[in-house]
Amino acid sequence: MNVGPRSPDEVLSLLRARGDRVTTSRRAVVEALLAGDHHVTADEIAARVAADHPEVHRATVYRTLDRLEEVGVVTHVHLGHGPSTFHLNDRPHHHAVCSSCGGVVEVPLAALDGLAERLRADHGFELSTQHFALSGRCRTCA
Amino acid sequence: MNVGPRSPDEVLSLLRARGDRVTTSRRAVVEALLAGDHHVTADEIAARVAADHPEVHRATVYRTLDRLEEVGVVTHVHLGHGPSTFHLNDRPHHHAVCSSCGGVVEVPLAALDGLAERLRADHGFELSTQHFALSGRCRTCA
DNA sequence: TTCTATGCAAACGATTTGCAGGGAG
DNA sequence: CTCCCTGCAAATCGTTTGCATAGAA
Numbered sequence: 001m002n003v004g005p006r007s008p009d010e011v012l013s014l015l016r017a018r019g020d021r022v023t024t025s026r027r028a029v030v031e032a033l034l035a036g037d038h039h040v041t042a043d044e045i046a047a048r049v050a051a052d053h054p055e056v057h058r059a060t061v062y063r064t065l066d067r068l069e070e071v072g073v074v075t076h077v078h079l080g081h082g083p084s085t086f087h088l089n090d091r092p093h094h095h096a097v098c099s100s101c102g103g104v105v106e107v108p109l110a111a112l113d114g115l116a117e118r119l120r121a122d123h124g125f126e127l128s129t130q131h132f133a134l135s136g137r138c139r140t141c142a
Numbered sequence: 143m144n145v146g147p148r149s150p151d152e153v154l155s156l157l158r159a160r161g162d163r164v165t166t167s168r169r170a171v172v173e174a175l176l177a178g179d180h181h182v183t184a185d186e187i188a189a190r191v192a193a194d195h196p197e198v199h200r201a202t203v204y205r206t207l208d209r210l211e212e213v214g215v216v217t218h219v220h221l222g223h224g225p226s227t228f229h230l231n232d233r234p235h236h237h238a239v240c241s242s243c244g245g246v247v248e249v250p251l252a253a254l255d256g257l258a259e260r261l262r263a264d265h266g267f268e269l270s271t272q273h274f275a276l277s278g279r280c281r282t283c284a
Numbered sequence: 285t286t287c288t289a290t291g292c293a294a295a296c297g298a299t300t301t302g303c304a305g306g307g308a309g
Numbered sequence: 310c311t312c313c314c315t316g317c318a319a320a321t322c323g324t325t326t327g328c329a330t331a332g333a334a
Contacts, residue, residue: 059292119253124280124284164308164309205314205315225299
């Protein structure tokens with residue numbers, strides 16, 4: 001099922017290949033990302049990192065996540081009003097967020113194919129997947 | 143086409159009906175909202191209001207928009223990274239935002255019916271329309 | 285040695301809040 | 310005369326940035 005990098009080293013080697021440097025902080029951020037739940041905020045990563053490396057600054061977490069996104073291993077999604085969440089690109093999907101409990105439902109990419117086609121045909125609009133969340137009410141809250 | 147309130151008084155009467163007070167500031171905000179483009183940020187409204195009423199504070203603009211949303215005349219939408227935009231509920235629609243130029247394409251509600259049905263069937267998820275923006279590239283930027 | 289990446293602090297943009305006074309009903 | 314609404318200032322939240330220095334290659 002998972003098609004992307006699964007180990008910190010795998011991810012870090014992508015940075016190295018780009019000419020970037022592999023540092024203790026970056027390793028810690030990547031480890032926190034892999035260890036966490038699929039959708040993690042920068043703050044959650046920072047907290048997890050801080051457990052082992054209290055000196056790593058939030059700014060570094062943000063900068064590292066930025067880089068990882070540029071390299072293409074990571075995607076950030078806006079789930080609603082709160083902070084962005086980050087996740088590996090290993091399992092492409094859309095997000096449906098419950099506005100009541102904040103729960104996230106992962107939606108297969110194909111579910112939006114029809115909409116994408118319609119937007120293309122009617123408005124010449126190329127829907128870019130995965131970066132936006134759908135909002136509504138989940139089963140239990142509705 | 144437009145089915146909602148079209149004049150400041152119409153909007154303000156909804157507030158009054160709720161027991162709220164109608165003040166100079168609130169009237170100014172409503173007028174700015176009606177005068178503006180369909181999608182306006184709080185800041186744009188504040189600027190427009192300031193032209194005639196320099197004493198009206200940004201906080202009041204936010205508070206008034208909040209109230210109007212509670213009453214159901216106004217909706218705010220997150221178009222992307224920037225500030226929220228507000229618009230009257232007179233012409234329900236979805237929003238597709240170009241991540242490149244920031245342009246907004248208004249998409250008919252029906253365009254998401256299929257998706258909504260699928261989310262309901264597959265995930266028990268009730269898609270709530272109009273509050274989220276779809277992102278992608280518009281015709282000219284793609 | 286050479287530069288990139290880091291920590292720190294401060295700035296930032298959007299929005300919210302506590303408070304005491306002003307004004308609508 | 311009552312309270313709601315307001316202006317103001319300050320706080321908050323998520324995120325970014327300038328700077329001098331540590332540290333990877």
